[in-house]
Amino acid sequence: MAIPMLRAAMISHSQSQQLIHSLSAINETAKRRKTVVFSSSFSELNPLIRSEVSFCVGTCLIPHPKKVNTGGEDAFFVSNYNGGVIAVADGVSGWAEEDVDPSLFPRELLANASNFIEDEEQVNYDPQILIRKAHAATSSTGSATVIVAMLEKNGTLRIANVGDCGLKLIRNGHVVFSTSPQEHYFDCPFQLSSERAGQTYLDAAVCNVELMEGDTIVMGSDGLFDNVFDHEIVQTIVKYKDVAETAKSLANLASSHALDSNFDSPYSLEARSRGFKPPLWKKILGMKLTGGKLDDITVIVGQVVSS
Template sequence: MAVPIFRASVPKSHPLIHSLFSTSFTDETLKKRRMLVSCAPSATKPVREELSFCVGTHLIPHPSKVEKGGEDAFFVSTYNGGVIAVADGVSGWAEQKVDPSLFPKELMAYASSFVEDVEVNDNPQVLIGKAHAATSSIGSATVIVAMLERNGILKIANVGDCGLRVIREGKVYFSTSPQEHYFDCPFQLSSQAFGQTYRDAVVSSVELVEGDTIVMGSDGLFDNVFDHEIVSNLTGYKDVAEAAKALANLASNHSLDAKFDSPYIIEARARGFEAPFWKKILGMKLTGGKPDDITVVVGQVVSL
């Protein structure tokens, strides 16, 4: 199934924003829009033609946000070796009567439209900055963008706690690290002056080889699934779309399991958070997953 390349500048009120980035899988038509898979290179043959992505995606909204499709957004492009990106809206804006999903959706729509700009020059940090400057919605979001060059170099820029893993030969070969002000308060791009900018992004690069698997996601994935679980679950799937769906479902199941010792809750205990008083009396510790929007992008590195 070919990945549509979203390159047109789309204003926040445009219906494409909702249909491409926020609607959950409710029927086969929407599933085809959201579960994007492509192994085909672009028609124009580049000077150096070596590696590209075969990509599958899956999004599961927070249980209370299913109707509006959640507050995560993402895009996939076949430009160059491939571009993948995820943005996670900050839900705290809802307390100010602001829809937290609008900012990340618009941010990703503009990022997808600027991918080929000469000013961007295949630099994910610059792409984030250009998209942020164009975004007019009120709100904020964490974001990660990865751009693959045909020579196998993957360039990554992230602000906040969306993450990326490179899996090679059954092990995590590379991992991004989250940025936060304090526990559960990540760095974020914002419509307000107090937020971070593209200059605050952590910029990294890694040389990929054929057969590597890229796993990108919002914190809904990494707060609920351990790295070793990601690796073990990938081994059972050859199809990237099915792999993305499986990881998203695993994260969703963990997030709703009150007895699961999730990565999020282990970190919370390490930071001094404790179980409610009645649980402490019964000798119970703080446990459980973290209900959240869950976005998973799985990319298989293939030779052209």
């Protein structure tokens, strides 16, 4: 993630069994937990009559083209504990300007998170507390955005998010829930950091979402959501039955769009809406600001199945 890193009160321009994977590895503090409930037939979600649920998960990570040899700076983990736990962290590449490996912080952060998942006394299956414990235990220098989602067997998905990694819920061919990115300004999201100036678990956007069998969750770093529209995510989910194939296809689609300078991506649309202008040569040719955003791309697809 090529964004400014937060340091010392100023902005400087610059993870079946638990599986840790790092192939490489609102603007206001959320103070209350929200429960998101949808209108469709929730008699089916009565915990007294429905079966327990869990995630069937597929993953894919594609590093930035210039970071293939090092594996990029995204990290993720997947665990089958309880109904399932999934998480993504996106390292801030600006640290490379200070000879710091930006991948170390997100990898250690999620490795620590995976170690604390089963600590019922300290964590109590709460993603916000998990972020707090993992952050406190991380000694690497760096920064990262992070999202953690923990599925209870009764169907409640508990989410905590700091920054612009995201999660979408697809039900019956429609995106019915999306997390919202947190940012200081365009392209500078909230981030956990080794420095005092960064955000903490208290800044996480926290919510609960009630899931049902057949739902699909798509979680990813901003490399996915900056380059792929919601309707493309839905089309891909409908096309593939296997979650691993779905994740791979979404990551490949995001990579293709990121490399296309003429693709009018979610990122370029947002940039134009914020008043950003195209480079001079495009202006001269009468062209608008377009193109995908080159970045590490992490995709986790979780299908809700009966346990």
